[in-house]
Amino acid sequence: MGKLDGKSAIVTGASSGIGLATARTLAREGAAVVLAGRTLQPMVDAAAQISQAGGKAFPRVADVRDEKQVRAMVDYAVQQGGGLHVMVNNAGVNRFDNVLDGSVDAWREMFEVNVIGLLIGCREAARVMKEQGSGHIVNVTSVSARSVEPGNAAYAASKHAADAISEALRRALLEHNIRVTNILPGAVLTNLARHMPQEQLFALARMFGIDPDQVGVQPGQHLPPEILERVGQATASVLLKPEDVAEAVLYAVCQPETVHVNEVVVRPARLLPLSFMSP
Numbered sequence: 159m160g161k162l163d164g165k166s167a168i169v170t171g172a173s174s175g176i177g178l179a180t181a182r183t184l185a186r187e188g189a190a191v192v193l194a195g196r197t198l199q200p201m202v203d204a205a206a207q208i209s210q211a212g213g214k215a216f217p218r219v220a221d222v223r224d225e226k227q228v229r230a231m232v233d234y235a236v237q238q239g240g241g242l243h244v245m246v247n248n249a250g251v252n253r254f255d256n257v258l259d260g261s262v263d264a265w266r267e268m269f270e271v272n273v274i275g276l277l278i279g280c281r282e283a284a285r286v287m288k289e290q291g292s293g294h295i296v297n298v299t300s301v302s303a304r305s306v307e308p309g310n311a312a313y314a315a316s317k318h319a320a321d322a323i324s325e326a327l328r329r330a331l332l333e334h335n336i337r338v339t340n341i342l343p344g345a346v347l348t349n350l351a352r353h354m355p356q357e358q359l360f361a362l363a364r365m366f367g368i369d370p371d372q373v374g375v376q377p378g379q380h381l382p383p384e385i386l387e388r389v390g391q392a393t394a395s396v397l398l399k400p401e402d403v404a405e406a407v408l409y410a411v412c413q414p415e416t417v418h419v420n421e422v423v424v425r426p427a428r429l430l431p432l433s434f435m436s437p
């Protein structure tokens with residue numbers, strides 16, 4: 159018997175990294191999970207694997223910046239799962255951009271996905287959870303909501319904003335029996351690194367013994383899975399695995415109703431000695 163049997167969940171940003179691992183983990187524990195994101199194929203593949211293992215999973219293309227798509231996604235989850243018990247607002251981007259010579263497009267994208275997208279996800283989940291009389295909203299923010307590096311101002315600002323939204327929402331939803339948890343990961347080995355400036359991405363690859371030219375690392379594109387695996391083996395103590403964060407989400411949503419886990423900070427054992435890698 160799973161810890162989430164009979165529950166329904168949505169995970170945004172489930173085509174990759176932390177979201178994909180979280181969707182798999184919640185499904186493993188019996189939840190019917192909608193995997194939501196912009197890139198369909200990895201979600202279709204994951205849903206097929208979850209179904210083969212006896213779980214329930216439903217891939218759904220949705221851009222979290224689009225309120226109509228998010229509303230339709232929430233209604234779809236209610237139809238498929240008989241309600242919405244867990245909403246994981248995880249979709250996020252990091253353009254590794256600073257203030258002094260940063261780009262407005264990159265700042266705008268980070269705020270639209272990490273802040274507006276999260277606001278829409280919270281509002282739409284709360285809409286159905288209030289009617290239901292219970293629910294749990296989990297927002298994946300970052301340790302960048304607490305500490306700021308010079309090269310990561312806009313991303314950190316977006317995560318500070320997400321933290322503030324969760325705090326306000328927690329108070330607003332207390333009387334509706336809806337819990338709100340922030341998950342604050344440190345550095346995690348995922349595709350988030352794909353938007354690093356090329357020289358930093360390549361320097362990082364070389365630091366871990368990988369020649370980026372030979373393996374075809376392309377800034378802006380998902381990293382080849384074998385590269386993620388090779389880097390993972392070399393970096394276990396400085397980078398978390400997506401599954402480590404997924405287990406923190408599971409912990410938060412499996413507590414008794416009287417226990418509110420407001421936030422979980424999950425860090426690797428040691429810090430990467432690179433300021434531009436601030437997550």
Ligand SMILES: NC(=O)c1ccc[n+]([C@@H]2O[C@H](COP(=O)([O-])OP(=O)(O)OC[C@H]3O[C@@H](n4cnc5c(N)ncnc54)[C@H](OP(=O)(O)O)[C@@H]3O)[C@@H](O)[C@H]2O)c1
Pocket residue numbers: 170171172173174175176177194195196197220221222223248249250251252271275298299300301342343344345346347348349350351437
């Ligand atoms: N990796 C870290 O070190 C780290 C640390 C702290 C916090 N976080 C946070 O963890 C969350 C997940 O990131 P990750 O590390 O797992 O990175 P990732 O592997 O790049 O995954 C990000 C996910 O978000 C999706 N996404 C981006 N924009 C979207 C949009 N507009 N609508 C819907 N989905 C969208 C991506 O889908 P597409 O690829 O299809 O665009 C992808 O599935 C983010 O909020 C990130 O800020 C990450």
